[in-house]
Amino acid sequence: METPIILPVCITIDVSASMENGSIQALNACLPDLKAMMLDEPLVAELTRVGIVIFNDQADQAVPLTDLTEVEMPQLQAVGGTSYKAGLEETRTFLEQSVRRLGANAQYYTPIVFFLSDGQPLDSESEWGPAAGALRTGKYHANVVCFGFDQADPEVLCKIGRTFLFREANPVLAVKEVFKTLIGTINTTSMSAREASGPKGIVFPEDILQNADLFMEMDVQGV
Amino acid sequence: MKLRGLYSNYIISANPMASGGQAVLFDIPGTPLLYKQFKGRSRSDQGVQDLESRLRELCAIGYGVFVQRRRQPGDSDPSSFCWPVDVIQQGGVPVGIVLPKATAPFYRDGSSRLRTLEFLYLYRTDPPSSYIRVRILLGALRAFAFLGQMQLVHGDVAPKNIVWAPDPSPRVFVIDVDGVHRDGAPYWDYVRTPEWTDPRVLNGMIVGHDLRSDWYALALLVLRTLLCSRFLLPTISSPVLGDLGAYFPDELAAALAEALGQPDSLRRPSPQEWSKLLSNHFFPSGKPNGAAFAAIDVAVARRRRWERRSGYLGPPFVELSRVLRDGLGLVPPHDARSAT
Numbered sequence: 001m002e003t004p005i006i007l008p009v010c011i012t013i014d015v016s017a018s019m020e021n022g023s024i025q026a027l028n029a030c031l032p033d034l035k036a037m038m039l040d041e042p043l044v045a046e047l048t049r050v051g052i053v054i055f056n057d058q059a060d061q062a063v064p065l066t067d068l069t070e071v072e073m074p075q076l077q078a079v080g081g082t083s084y085k086a087g088l089e090e091t092r093t094f095l096e097q098s099v100r101r102l103g104a105n106a107q108y109y110t111p112i113v114f115f116l117s118d119g120q121p122l123d124s125e126s127e128w129g130p131a132a133g134a135l136r137t138g139k140y141h142a143n144v145v146c147f148g149f150d151q152a153d154p155e156v157l158c159k160i161g162r163t164f165l166f167r168e169a170n171p172v173l174a175v176k177e178v179f180k181t182l183i184g185t186i187n188t189t190s191m192s193a194r195e196a197s198g199p200k201g202i203v204f205p206e207d208i209l210q211n212a213d214l215f216m217e218m219d220v221q222g223v
Numbered sequence: 224m225k226l227r228g229l230y231s232n233y234i235i236s237a238n239p240m241a242s243g244g245q246a247v248l249f250d251i252p253g254t255p256l257l258y259k260q261f262k263g264r265s266r267s268d269q270g271v272q273d274l275e276s277r278l279r280e281l282c283a284i285g286y287g288v289f290v291q292r293r294r295q296p297g298d299s300d301p302s303s304f305c306w307p308v309d310v311i312q313q314g315g316v317p318v319g320i321v322l323p324k325a326t327a328p329f330y331r332d333g334s335s336r337l338r339t340l341e342f343l344y345l346y347r348t349d350p351p352s353s354y355i356r357v358r359i360l361l362g363a364l365r366a367f368a369f370l371g372q373m374q375l376v377h378g379d380v381a382p383k384n385i386v387w388a389p390d391p392s393p394r395v396f397v398i399d400v401d402g403v404h405r406d407g408a409p410y411w412d413y414v415r416t417p418e419w420t421d422p423r424v425l426n427g428m429i430v431g432h433d434l435r436s437d438w439y440a441l442a443l444l445v446l447r448t449l450l451c452s453r454f455l456l457p458t459i460s461s462p463v464l465g466d467l468g469a470y471f472p473d474e475l476a477a478a479l480a481e482a483l484g485q486p487d488s489l490r491r492p493s494p495q496e497w498s499k500l501l502s503n504h505f506f507p508s509g510k511p512n513g514a515a516f517a518a519i520d521v522a523v524a525r526r527r528r529w530e531r532r533s534g535y536l537g538p539p540f541v542e543l544s545r546v547l548r549d550g551l552g553l554v555p556p557h558d559a560r561s562a563t
Binding site: 004040042043045046069191206 | 242244336341342345347348382417453455
């Protein structure tokens with residue numbers, strides 16, 4: 001008998017002090033929408049397990065990989081600096097631990113990491129670059145999608161993953177669009193993943209690929 | 224915006240109600256109708272002609288059922304399908320259809336969301352009682368028996384395409400029917416839904432779903448709805464269905480094995496056969512058989528225990544009470560109310 005294949009998703013969120021401009025409040029308001037989508041789309045919830053990593057100067061796992069319909073979403077605070085190295089390394093640790101916990105015979109699709117940031121890292125590329133590379137390669141590699149907004153540097157994010165820069169000037173509105181896109185992407189990707197012919201990687205909702213007014217996809221460099 | 228159809232004119236709302244992969248939906252305010260606008264797709268002249276011809280045929284059915292006979296969605300076998308009642312053309316090419324709206328009982332309580340089939344069988348959605356589930360199944364089987372008698376194929380029997388209502392009497396409404404076509408007739412717009420696809424399509428034996436593909440999906444619906452389980456099957460190769468006897472009485476288990484056990488078999492019970500089997504088992508002499516329903520409830524519990532033990536359900540649920548590093552940015556639960 002065929003056993004279900006899990007789609008692991010990690011949302012890595014910049015919670016540095018710069019997010020205290022309304023962005024963190026918008027994020028806290030949007031997180032429950034992710035759970036609401038899972039409740040509205042039970043077949044997506046069957047397949048997808050989501051976890052949240054947060055980072056500023058350091059990083060930790062705010063929500064372990066789990067069925068989101070069963071948990072309350074956390075409330076986040078904006079504080080501290082921005083270390084991409086901390087966030088990326090913790091994300092890789094998160095994926096390794098999560099996949100091992102699935103069990104020896106478990107099957108899973110290539111994990112997806114959504115990396116959300118509103119600003120520039122305080123650590124140098126020589127520090128976070130190897131962490132970004134390790135996240136994309138190796139035994140527990142992931143498909144990485146970066147959503148940048150406000151003061152995020154697209155040239156930096158492009159070195160981490162496929163990058164979408166949200167052009168909305170108001171960071172609160174940008175966060176809402178980021179989350180709407182993230183939720184839509186989880187939905188379309190998980191539906192596509194259930195195709196008998198196998199997963200095709202990340203499948204973005206149609207409007208993210210057409211709505212140039214809201215965002216701009218950046219050229220990927222070296223990924 | 225004004226639209227002119229074959230039978231009438233319509234004024235549709237400016238903003239769409241919903242948008243999917245293949246169409247956009249618009250309300251037609253003040254009417255029990257909505258407009259489904261196809262998303263652009265290039266077709267040959269023959270393709271356009273076939274589409275127009277097929278939609279006209281479906282409209283003739285829909286106009287008769289919903290306009291002339293004034294049926295309500297789901298109140299009869301013919302009206303269990305959301306037949307189009309008009310076709311909108313531009314330059315001689317069909318660009319959309321006018322459909323009856325699903326009525327209030329088909330919406331999930333207190334929401335604007337339709338009660339699709341996942342909410343009938345997935346355990347996580349807190350599905351209705353076995354009595355309601357069986358009544359819904361019987362309604363679906365009757366509807367598809369009617370479709371089969373007309374030699375029509377649905378082609379995409381899947382959760383998102385069928386909605387159901389538990390009351391005032393359990394019934395179904397198949398909301399996506401513009402792909403319905405004559406069994407055996409040339410057809411090119413095949414679609415399919417993961418986990419509901421005929422293995423003969425996956426094996427390459429047939430190009431797209433046919434009448435027996437509908438029957439395959441209906442058998443899946445019976446299995447999943449009775450057991451409240453996603454119950455994945457092997458896509459190709461010999462199935463492992465031996466454990467069905469642990470959940471169902473012999474006759475039901477045998478019918479399910481016949482329908483689903485041999486991927487390339489054409490010997491699949493028809494909707495009429497399923498209807499008779501389920502009615503005889505759950506409503507012998509027309510009255511509910513309490514023992515049969517109780518046995519299904521036990522089977523559901525047994526299946527659920529197995530899914531939890533076997534890891535079938537994925538990673539276990541995890542408590543969120545662990546302590547995070549100081550200064551990280553997580554509001555502790557007891558301070559959540561003071562967070563602004």
